[in-house]
Amino acid sequence: MHAAKWFVAGAGPAGIVVVGLLLDLGVEPKDIVWADPEFNVGRIGQYYQTVPGNTKTSLYIDFMRACKTFQECDSPAMQELYTYELTQEYPLSIIVKPLQDITNYMRTKVSAYQSSLTGLEFSADMWHVELADGSEFEVERVVLATGSHPKSLHYSECSQEIPLDVALNKEALAQYITPEDTVAVVGSAHSAVLVLKFLSELPVGRIINFYKKPLVYTQDMGGWLLYSSSGLKGIAAEWAQKVLEKNPPCNLVRLFNSEKARQAWLPLCSKIVYAAGYERNPIPGCKPDMAYDTHTGKIAPGLFGIGIAFPEVIVDPAGNVEHKIGLNSFMQHALDMLPVWSRGSHLGKMEKLYTFNKFEELLDIHVL
Numbered sequence: 077m078h079a080a081k082w083f084v085a086g087a088g089p090a091g092i093v094v095v096g097l098l099l100d101l102g103v104e105p106k107d108i109v110w111a112d113p114e115f116n117v118g119r120i121g122q123y124y125q126t127v128p129g130n131t132k133t134s135l136y137i138d139f140m141r142a143c144k145t146f147q148e149c150d151s152p153a154m155q156e157l158y159t160y161e162l163t164q165e166y167p168l169s170i171i172v173k174p175l176q177d178i179t180n181y182m183r184t185k186v187s188a189y190q191s192s193l194t195g196l197e198f199s200a201d202m203w204h205v206e207l208a209d210g211s212e213f214e215v216e217r218v219v220l221a222t223g224s225h226p227k228s229l230h231y232s233e234c235s236q237e238i239p240l241d242v243a244l245n246k247e248a249l250a251q252y253i254t255p256e257d258t259v260a261v262v263g264s265a266h267s268a269v270l271v272l273k274f275l276s277e278l279p280v281g282r283i284i285n286f287y288k289k290p291l292v293y294t295q296d297m298g299g300w301l302l303y304s305s306s307g308l309k310g311i312a313a314e315w316a317q318k319v320l321e322k323n324p325p326c327n328l329v330r331l332f333n334s335e336k337a338r339q340a341w342l343p344l345c346s347k348i349v350y351a352a353g354y355e356r357n358p359i360p361g362c363k364p365d366m367a368y369d370t371h372t373g374k375i376a377p378g379l380f381g382i383g384i385a386f387p388e389v390i391v392d393p394a395g396n397v398e399h400k401i402g403l404n405s406f407m408q409h410a411l412d413m414l415p416v417w418s419r420g421s422h423l424g425k426m427e428k429l430y431t432f433n434k435f436e437e438l439l440d441i442h443v444l
């Protein structure tokens with residue numbers, strides 16, 4: 077059993093940010109345990125490097141500069157990032173590559189384990205953490221940055237699903253479709269629009285887009301952004317405005333996603349892509365719908381969530397609820413929250429007991 081102050085689960089962008097900022101805050105590297113089965117920059121590293129991003133280079137540079145530890149890393153890919161046009165959006169590889177170098181660098185500093193979190197228990201004011209490789213730790217604080225995966229809606233009328241991770245890579249998508257196919261695309265946000273764009277550029281029979289929400293675009297309102305996270309940006313916004321809304325390809329139909337529309341049209345579809353959002357990756361010992369404080373990321377005393385699985389939620393000045401799922405949002409949230417998470421528990425003993433009993437109803441986490 078090893079003792080440490082912090083345990084960070086996940087080495088996607090959110091986990092990388094947390095480890096970097098903990099080091100910035102002066103936490104001793106030996107007091108940070110970092111675990112991930114892959115250490116390959118999470119889902120964007122594994123699947124989305126060719127996907128057109130929706131973040132301008134200048135924002136990625138702000139992201140990199142916000143963490144001193146990132147600057148210590150000798151990364152040619154980071155140097156290359158500084159050479160890109162500041163106001164342009166590029167494929168996600170431009171940020172994945174420097175983040176991979178940073179991951180490799182930070183793995184040599186902290187106690188890194190290429191393994192998954194498999195057990196979480198609370199006893200005697202400490203979190204007891206277990207990994208798939210059998211390692212065990214007693215830690216004061218746990219950060220879950222364990223990410224999400226695309227949600228499938230399992231419509232029975234069309235069972236041949238093309239995984240979203242495949243559909244977001246145009247070359248890979250081309251291998252899945254033929255000119256005889258009618259492909260359904262469910263959704264209307266960034267991923268759905270990119271898949272529609274790719275399909276419209278490939279030899280495919282017909283494309284049917286089932287949407288629930290109208291297309292919305294991120295707009296600069298002078299001091300704040302309307303639809304900052306949910307709106308279309310970059311290439312997806314440009315294509316949706318110029319092509320999808322004004323001059324759609326003749327083989328593309330858009331339908332409101334009602335049961336009636338699905339019953340009428342889905343049986344005609346030979347393949348389906350669900351671009352209808354992401355759901356949290358399972359975390360052993362925790363319920364899938366485990367609650368968290370959407371302002372602070374707090375799940376229970378000493379247990380915190382960050383990243384796409386536990387995003388900060390804000391209400392913009394127009395009253396829209398926005399889930400902050402971009403890399404810069406993770407950085408800002410971690411900059412704000414890590415000093416708070418680092419403080420000793422401000423809960424009294426009774427309050428702690430009460431909170432845990434309450435959390436125990438929500439979580440499968442064992443409180444001994």
Ligand SMILES: Cc1cc2nc3c(=O)[nH]c(=O)nc-3n(C[C@H](O)[C@H](O)[C@H](O)COP(=O)(O)OP(=O)(O)OC[C@H]3O[C@@H](n4cnc5c(N)ncnc54)[C@H](O)[C@@H]3O)c2cc1C
Pocket residue numbers: 085086087088089090091111112113114115116117118119120124127128129130131168191192193194221222223224244266267357358359360382383384385401402403404
């Ligand atoms: C198509 C698309 C385009 C996007 N474009 C942009 C963009 O341009 N700009 C931007 O800022 N954002 C963009 N995003 C959003 C952003 O990329 C994601 O929100 C972000 O990558 C999520 O990072 P994460 O670290 O929270 O999760 P993930 O990347 O999912 O990482 C989670 C990590 O946790 C690990 N893990 C899971 N379970 C365990 C466990 N039990 N124990 C240990 N480790 C575990 C996984 O192996 C993984 O490495 C885009 C997203 C998509 C889908």
